[in-house]
Amino acid sequence: MNSWKILLITLGFISLVSCGTNTPAPSATTQNVFFLLADDPATQDFQLNFTRVNVDIKELDYVASDSSITKVALTDSVYNLKSLMNGNSVLLSQITLSKSVTIKQIHVVFGGDNYGTLKNGTIVPLTISGGIQSGVTINVDETAPSTLSSYSVIIDFNVGKSIFSTGNNTYTLNPTLRSYIADVTSYIKGNITPAKLLTKVFVVTGSDTLWTVADTTNKNYFRISGLIPGTYTVQFMPTDTTVVTNTASATVQSGSNVSLDTIRITQ
Known part of the structure; x- marks a missing residue:
């Protein structure tokens, strides 16, 4: 990493x-x-x-x-x-x-x-x-x-x-x-449900990993910025576990941002 x-x-x-x-x-x-x-x-x-x-x-x-x-x-x-x-x-x-x-x-x-x-x-x-x-x-x-x-x-x-x-x-x-x-950089954003489930969000490309923690005071909103063009794997891990429960894919193009569909995590 x-x-x-x-x-x-x-x-x-x-x-x-x-x-x-x-x-x-x-x-x-x-x-x-x-x-x-x-x-x-x-x-x-x-x-x-x-x-x-x-x-x-x-x-x-x-x-x-x-x-x-x-x-x-x-x-x-x-x-x-x-x-x-x-x-x-x-x-x-x-x-x-x-x-x-x-x-x-x-x-x-x-x-x-x-x-x-x-x-x-x-x-x-x-x-x-x-x-x-x-x-x-x-x-x-x-x-x-x-x-x-x-x-x-x-x-x-x-x-x-x-x-x-x-x-x-x-x-x-x-x-x-x-x-x-x-x-001159881009971001990936989205929301997670349940809205109060504190969740870590990882963005992976090759050997590089970026992360954030979703905001449970704002509909479990997350946004990861400073991204250059490329294909990213987005992983979701509730903070009460060490297991990735959901995965999404996002392609970032120059000059554009990515909004993911709502991520639904089953508890």
Whole structure:
């Protein structure tokens, strides 16, 4: 299983972002660029016990194709990752960039105000691993077409690969991120019945696996984003078992998304 490809999941992107009155109008030579934060859901039992996962982002920089490094202004500092799943995201920053310049890398620096809230209400600190103090640098492999007046760069936070239990209700945070341009990738979405059956959804192509957890507060909706063209096997596994109960097939074509028929799981 290719762990880097797992980071492709995302659970969605533009639903919490709108182009308001503060968004400058792009010109013939510029594009508006939105930096969005989204979350890959937890997959391990101790991670599913969190009702909130708050991360403190204190700095965001991008490296452009001309090798320049630019720090951008953030909309906030602490973000709840549990609210950024299955089609949700939050705006971190927006800029206007020349169409002749592309974003090649993003550097994220985390502060010290990271914590999780357990189901019993206990608040526990998430201690940043020592090697992450200087930040995390991630590549942006896609390029936005110059025909777009704006585009969105997704910073995809993989909770399932980032939080580790060290025992006695203590946890460390080793942020695992990926970034991609939403406008040139696709997604697979759908709903699962029973609507309250908490279910893991896996998307498999070759040796690569992507996953999410369906949203039981929204008709068991799932959405896996950041997909490139190809044929995918979609597997469904209720969280109370280790057995795949249903399988579907989906073909993603460039510039199109896939909506699956309702997946009916027999209990």
